Amino acid sequence: MYKHPLLNRDQISPKEALDILIEGNHRFVNNYMSHKDLLALVQLTKDKQHPFASILSCSDSRAPVEMIFDQALGDIFSVRLAGNIASDKAIGSLEFSTKYLGSKILVVLGHTGCGAVKAACDNFREGHIGEIVNFIRPAVRAEKTELVDRTSKNEVFLEKVGEINVRKQIEEIIRRSDIIQELLESKQIGIAGGVYDLATGEVRFFEELLMF
Numbered sequence: 043m044y045k046h047p048l049l050n051r052d053q054i055s056p057k058e059a060l061d062i063l064i065e066g067n068h069r070f071v072n073n074y075m076s077h078k079d080l081l082a083l084v085q086l087t088k089d090k091q092h093p094f095a096s097i098l099s100c101s102d103s104r105a106p107v108e109m110i111f112d113q114a115l116g117d118i119f120s121v122r123l124a125g126n127i128a129s130d131k132a133i134g135s136l137e138f139s140t141k142y143l144g145s146k147i148l149v150v151l152g153h154t155g156c157g158a159v160k161a162a163c164d165n166f167r168e169g170h171i172g173e174i175v176n177f178i179r180p181a182v183r184a185e186k187t188e189l190v191d192r193t194s195k196n197e198v199f200l201e202k203v204g205e206i207n208v209r210k211q212i213e214e215i216i217r218r219s220d221i222i223q224e225l226l227e228s229k230q231i232g233i234a235g236g237v238y239d240l241a242t243g244e245v246r247f248f249e250e251l252l253m254f
């Protein structure tokens with residue numbers, strides 16, 4: 043059941059915050075979304091926000107986080123950039139939402155069939171796209187198991203790079219952000235990484251990336 047957790051959000055743990063997302067995605071996948079009075083939430087949230095989750099995800103039109111986690115206004119601080127890349131501005135946004143808005147869980151969410159990951163696999167650099175590709179190339183290099191076709195045409199390679207990219211972006215956030223490191227060490231926030239499946243609507247979180 044959807045419960046707007048604006049109230050008592052300080053009391054929920056990072057694990058509970060992740061569970062809210064997992065349960066919301068479960069409702070989405072089962073086409074059992076909760077009723078939300080959005081106009082009432084406009085009123086409830088008009089003076090302050092206290093999003094329980096901060097999510098760095100891709101800009102892909104098929105993966106809006108509020109929908110796929112069955113959440114509403116004021117629930118998720120959403121940072122979206124093609125390829126869910128941890129640029130300085132993305133990290134700054136996440137620092138703001140975790141330290142000053144009190145988000146309990148920070149999620150980096152990739153997705154299957156990601157165009158930005160495809161561009162990185164093929165080293166496509168037209169216009170400013172190369173600036174995004176630069177952030178994803180380390181994941182391409184880190185993928186060592188696919189030896190024959192290392193392009194976006196190889197779906198197995200593409201999905202492996204996409205998963206590695208989620209891990210790499212989490213590592214970058216932690217490496218470059220003293221604020222997020224401190225919040226993590228003092229257990230004020232947790233971090234999770236996962237991939238959204240465009241074909242099923244399901245989000246799969248990676249056990250090995252969970253940090254509480």
Ligand SMILES: [Zn+2]
Pocket residue numbers: 100101102124125126153155156157158159
């Ligand atoms: Zn994408």
